[in-house]
Each structure stands twice: as structure tokens, then as C-alpha cells.
Amino acid sequence: xxxxxxxxxxxxxxxxxxxxxxxxxxxxxxxxxxxxxxxxxxxxxxxxxxxxxxxxxxxxxxxxxxxxxxxxxxxxxxxxxxxxxxxxxxxxxxxxxxxxxxxxxxxxxxxxxxxxxxxxxxxxxxxxxxxxxxxxxxxxxxxxxxxxxxxxxxxxxxxxxxxxxxxxxxxxxxxxxxxxxxxxxxxxxxxxxxxxxxxxxxxxxxxxxxxxxxxxxxxxxxxxxxxxxxxxxxxxxxxxxxxxxxxxxxxxxxxxxxxxxxxxxxxxxxxxxxxxxxxxxxxxxx
Numbered sequence: 001x002x003x004x005x006x007x008x009x010x011x012x013x014x015x016x017x018x019x020x021x022x023x024x025x026x027x028x029x030x031x032x033x034x035x036x037x038x039x040x041x042x043x044x045x046x047x048x049x050x051x052x053x054x055x056x057x058x059x060x061x062x063x064x065x066x067x068x069x070x071x072x073x074x075x076x077x078x079x080x081x082x083x084x085x086x087x088x089x090x091x092x093x094x095x096x097x098x099x100x101x102x103x104x105x106x107x108x109x110x111x112x113x114x115x116x117x118x119x120x121x122x123x124x125x126x127x128x129x130x131x132x133x134x135x136x137x138x139x140x141x142x143x144x145x146x147x148x149x150x151x152x153x154x155x156x157x158x159x160x161x162x163x164x165x166x167x168x169x170x171x172x173x174x175x176x177x178x179x180x181x182x183x184x185x186x187x188x189x190x191x192x193x194x195x196x197x198x199x200x201x202x203x204x205x206x207x208x209x210x211x212x213x214x215x216x217x218x219x220x221x222x223x224x225x226x227x228x229x230x231x232x233x234x235x236x237x238x239x240x241x242x243x244x245x246x247x248x249x250x251x252x253x254x255x256x257x258x259x260x261x262x263x264x265x266x267x268x269x270x271x272x273x274x275x276x277x278x279x280x281x282x283x284x285x286x
Contacts, residue, residue, distance in 0.1 A: 001029050003087050004252065005078060007063055007117055008096030010034035010043035012219035013134065016241035017093055017248050018043075022051045022058065025253060028090065029056070031078060033063035035096070065096045065113030075120045082124070089124040091252050092117070095134040103185040107168055110135075110189035115161070115196055122204060132251045133197045133211040135190045135262070142187030143273040147179030151273055154195050157260075157286070161199055168192055194262055194272050201260030208259045210251050214244030215265030215278065 004021055008014040009032045018030050032047075034040025040060035048055055061077055064070040082089060094114045098105060114133055122131070143154045153159070153167070176182045194211050201209035217239055243265070250256070250267040264270040268282035276283055 001027060001057075001085070001087055002090035003029050003031050003082060003085075004091035004093065005031040005033060005061065005089060005121060006093040006095055007033040007065055008035075009093075010036065010039040013214050013217055013241045013244040013248075014093075014095040015043055015047065016245040017095060018058070019047050019051055020242070020245045020249050021252075022047060022053045024249065029087070030058050031061045031081065031089075032058055033061045033065075033074070033096070035062075035064040037062050063096075063117070065094075065117050066108045068116060071116045071120050078121065079124065088126055088129075089121065090126070090129050092121050092125065092129075092131045093134065093248060093252070094118060094132070095248075097134065097136075099186050103188070104172055106185045106189040107172065107192065110186075111168060111192040111196065114193050115200075118196075118200055122200075122207065125207060127206040129207055130252050130256075131200070131207055131209040132248050133193060133209070134214055134248060135193045135197070135211045136186070137213040137215075137264075137275055138184070138187040139190035139194045139213075140262070140270065140272055140275050142181060142184050142191045144275065145181045145184070150179050154191050155273055156195075157198060157202065159195060159199060161196070161203075164192060164195055164199065191272075197262070198260045198272075205259070208251075208256060210256065210259060210261050210263060212247045212251060212263040212267075213265055213270070214247060215239055217241055217244040219244075 006014055006017050009018050018032055021028055021030050032044055044058050044060050061074050063074040094117055098109045143151055197211035247263055247265050247267045261269050262272045264276055264278055266278040270276040271283045
């Protein structure tokens with residue numbers, strides 16, 4: 001039975017993705033990645049109760065995406081898990097992310113962490129397997145506020161990981177770089193994640209690798225960002241985690257023709273340098 005690894009899957013959108021896979025794709029099982037093992041086991045119990053699926057379709061993987069050694073340990077755990085079952089890793093969902101913390105924290109989890117997991121686990125995947133990077137509309141919104149020079153950087157299909165790494169190191173050593181917004185570290189980290197998705201797709205043409213925004217979803221992360229607004233989640237336009245899983249499910253299992261792109265929460269292709277409202281025409285640029 002092919003397996004799909006989902007990081008940050010013990011709650012919120014990650015947990016909703018796990019449940020959607022178990023309910024809708026009966027020939028697949030899930031490796032539920034969680035930074036905290038106890039929370040991972042609790043999440044596993046929740047999805048088993050909610051989906052009434054067989055217990056052998058969900059295994060917990062201890063996975064802290066920002067810790068290089070923890071990622072290596074998770075790789076060994078996954079490899080052993082797959083070999084014991086005679087299975088293949090058919091999908092990877094890089095969902096883990098944070099929105100509160102320093103610029104260093106944001107880049108460590110949302111950008112470097114996403115790459116660490118991808119580089120470690122992609123070698124386990126067969127041709128045609130899919131990788132979905134859950135980023136955010138904050139990425140394109142950030143790029144839209146950049147100077148033309150930096151917009152070209154974030155949209156450069158020929159960019160290398162070395163160039164992106166050097167840029168992020170610059171961002172870590174300098175609080176302000178000319179032409180970049182200085183007040184949007186979360187958007188910065190997600191713009192970097194989108195660019196890495198494009199680089200990773202180009203470097204792995206045997207796979208289908210795309211990024212997406214789940215939309216404005218009510219999670220612990222979003223509630224923290226909007227605390228003190230005086231409005232309810234519904235009043236703020238937030239949707240439920242199950243809604244955020246829709247585009248991920250499309251990119252994992254749907255009819256997706258190309259790799260290295262970014263998709264909106266409505267599962268239509270979107271530009272990486274500006275916001276496209278859900279329901280508006282799909283982006284058709286390069």
C-alpha cells in the first residue's frame with residue numbers, strides 16, 4: 001500500500017489532510033509527522049475514531065522539520081516503516097509551518113525546514129510521485145511589495161538553491177535590505193518556500209512538485225495572528241481546516257499537468273508575485 005508523509009499533521013490543516021486521504025483514498029496509508037510524539041499519537045487516535053479506518057493505515061513519525069538530526073532520524077524511521085511493509089513513499093506533504101517568532105525562526109521552519117525534509121525524503125520516491133508544499137498567499141503578497149529587482153529574483157525559473165540560500169543568509173544578517181519589505185517575515189519565508197518549490201521541481205523532473213495556499217483557515221496559527229481583533233473566525237472570513245485540505249488533495253491525486261507551480265485554495269494555478277482571488281480565472285503565465 002503506497003504511503004504519504006504529511007508533516008505538521010497532529011492538528012489543523014495537516015490533520016485535515018490526513019483525514020481526507022484516509023476517507024477518500026482507500027488504497028493509501030498515511031505517515032503522520034508530528035514534532036511532539038505524544039501529540040502525534042493523540043492525533044492518530046482522533047483520525048482513527050473520525051474515519052473508522054483500519055489502524056494499520058496510520059503510523060506516527062517523529063518529525064521536527066527545523067532540526068537536521070531529527071529529520072535524519074525521521075528518515076530512518078520512515079525507511080524502516082516502508083521496508084517492513086514492502087511499501088513505497090508515493091507522496092510528501094510539507095505542511096509544517098509557523099507564523100509567530102523571529103525572522104530566524106520563520107526561515108528555519110518555513111523555508112529551510114521544508115527543504116531539509118524534501119531533500120531527505122525525495123530519494124525514496126519513485127517516478128511520478130508527488131510533493132505538495134503548503135505555503136501561503138502571504139508569499140505572493142510579499143513579492144508584490146518588493147522592488148522590481150527582487151520580484152525578478154523570486155520569479156527566476158533558473159535560480160539555484162545556492163542563490164536562494166545566500167539571499168536568506170543576507171536576510172538573517174541584515175534587518176533591512178533595499179527593495180524588500182521590512183515588516184513581513186512570515187511572507188518572506190513563504191516567498192522563499194515558493195521559490196524553493198520551483199527550484200526543487202526543476203531539479204527533480206521525475207516528480208510532480210507544486211506549492212499551494214490552503215486559504216484563510218481557522219487554526220491555532222491564524223487565531224494567534226488575529227487575536228485581539230474583536231471578531232469571530234467566521235466574521236474574519238476564515239474557513240475550516242477541511243476546506244484547506246482541498247487544494248492539497250487535488251495536487252496529490254488530481255489531474256495536474258505541470259510541476260513547479262503555485263496554486264490557490266480553489267485548486268487553480270496562481271501567480272507567485274501577486275494575489276489571485278479564489279474563483280477568479282486561473283493564472284496562465286510562465
